[in-house]
Amino acid sequence: MRIFALPPKENWICDRFVKEWNDNNLKTYTNSLEKCDIIWLLADWCWNQIPLDYLKNKKVCASVHHLVPEKFNDKAMQEWLIRDQFVDFYHVPCEKTRDQIKNLTKKPIYTFPFWANSEMWRNLDKEFSRKVLGLPIDKYIVGSFQRDTEGSDLITPKLEKGPDLFADRVIEMYKENPDIHVLLGGWRRQYIISRLEKEGVPYTYKKLPNNDVLNLMYNSLDLYMVTARYEGGPQAIVECGLCKTPIVSTDVGLAKELMSENSVRKFEKYSEAVPDVEYLYQKCEEISIKNKGMDPFREMFKEEAKK
Secondary structure: OOEEEEOOOOOOHHHHHHHHHHHHOOOOEOOOOOOOOEEEEOOHHHHHHOOHHHHHHOEEEEEOOOOOHHHOOHHHHHHHHHHHOOOOEEEEOOHHHHHHHOOOOOOOEEEOOOOEOOOOOOOOOHHHHHHHHOOOOOOEEEEEEOOOEOOOOOOOEOHHHOHHHHHHHHHHHHHHOOOEEEEEEOOOOHHHHHHHHHHOOOEEEEOOOOHHHHHHHHHHOOEEEEOOOOOOOOHHHHHHHHHOOOEEEOOOOOHHHHOOHHHEOOHHHHHHOOOOHHHHHHHHHHOEHHHOOOHHHHHHHHHHHOO
């Protein structure tokens, strides 16, 4: 059995997943569409990068991370229906995404999270991490490392990620405690930055940190906040878990599947969420690469290859 895993080539986490998969599955990895038995689309929207003849004649797995109902219009539905003709089975990272797509297809759906890389994400001393990054040592640092805005204008907030909710909450926290400092990472953070500057909230922005810098950023935090409305992960939950970074989240994606119930709240009661570092760390260790975090994927491919 040979698997061709298609990277989206968007400087996104799925590009890293493809490399990690290939590096850890040398016996089944292939970079040849002709020689593969299964085509794995780690980002389902990249399906049209594969020539149609291969989609027709090979088994195809599509990973669907999440749907945004407000954006799933007639055009999106039409594309789904066309793509579904070529997909043999689906993978989703969480039950919430399964619930979103189960009525859109009759194909098998496998549900389990992507693996965690405990060699990449690891706990470091907080003061050391802040000194390396030039961050204030004595502030309460709150973080968010994702994109904020739609790509069309860099002003309109990407509402499924909840940048408006994040800004609302940190501004509220700053008014209660002026020692708050915000650490932002990733690209297209213009929306939150404009909100913070308007309210005078101090912040540091690392636009496109590599993974070593990002690991330091996680370890610099007193709190990471997920305020999304829709997510398949987010992977920040896993990364915070392995770094032992305190994190709270809205009820999206993997949050309730990996985090303590005390750490997950609807946004209306977000201030009541309490981080549980050890609980999340243990859950993330269970799905690490070294602890057979890739095994559910291997079993899925074996099962489908027999059909």
